[in-house]
Amino acid sequence: MSVQPAPVRHVLILGGTTEARRLAERLAADPSVRVTSSLAGRVAEPRLPAGQVRIGGFGGPSGLASWLREQHVDALIDATHPFAGTISRNAAEAAAEVHVPLLALRRPSWVPVPGDRWHPVDSLAEAADALPGLGRRVFLTTGRQGLAAFAHLTDHHFLARSVDAPEAPMPPHTEVLLDRGPFTLDGERAVCREHRIDVLVTKDSGGAATAPKLTAARELGLPVVIVRRPELPRGVPAVPDVPGALAWLASPVRAL
Known part of the structure; x- marks a missing residue:
């Protein structure tokens, strides 16, 4: 059988x-x-x-x-x-x-450590509302589909990083950086310094591939607007x- x-x-x-x-x-x-x-x-x-x-x-x-x-x-x-x-x-x-x-x-989720200057929000719209009091040169790492929430901020300069090119609408002063993780701490430090970043905006994606930007922000004393995950x-x-x-x-x- x-x-x-x-x-x-x-x-x-x-x-x-x-x-x-x-x-x-x-x-x-x-x-x-x-x-x-x-x-x-x-x-x-x-x-x-x-x-x-x-x-x-x-x-x-x-x-x-x-x-x-x-x-x-x-x-x-x-x-x-x-x-x-x-x-x-x-x-x-x-x-x-x-x-x-x-x-x-x-x-x-990512967890803040001593030295972090996190400003948690619940949406990209709330992230945009928080920016005027935090900085004018923004490192925006929320993906190519989220730029519309910041399009009304005409007094800010944005460095928007995404895998593929974003589409309009987007803020009038936007520089696009096409790149894909994982990212290194040295690389994130260099990006922030080269572009004179004074505030980081990101989503709570978690994981190690994109976490170095949080360490770089902490080392440089930058505020971080972080969108809570649903x-x-x-x-x-x-x-x-x-x-x-x-x-x-x-x-x-x-x-x-």
Whole structure:
């Protein structure tokens, strides 16, 4: 009597973050797992993960639910950027509709240390409102899609760093720096000094790849306007790293 091989289980990973790529690499090495990574398509030349890759949206929660059902997905990992709130909400709705287990993989938030001059806010609009009292030469590291919130600030000079070129509207005095992390402390010090930066604006993305700018700001005595990350959808479990995600997938409930 022959022994039937265990069925291949399908895991869908949402996001092109560093953690998403590392998880895809680990799962792609397991012959009992089929892994698909879904990228939003907002970066012109994304770093492609191991395994199968799809690029583009699903058409909201209903479209994602249909894809989960049609592709026989056994587990869904939301490893998107901490500020991809719409995608996370869609994932929660879709997973609940088709009864697919959902996990959020989120790197921990940054934590201030002595010497930091942080000014936490809840939105880019609040970040823009805080700038007039903090500085005029702004290092803006909130991504190419966030510049519109600062477009009305005509008395400030912005150095806007992003992977791809931003689109209008943007502040009238904006210099664009196209670059992709990880960044070094020496490099961040040099950027701040060369451009005479006196205030940093960033999102609480967490992780090590872009954290050196916070150290550079602390060393230079610069204020930092930091946008708090949105809450995860209620009831969605979360882990901070790839080992935690692998442990969740290997639990008896998931049977992966």
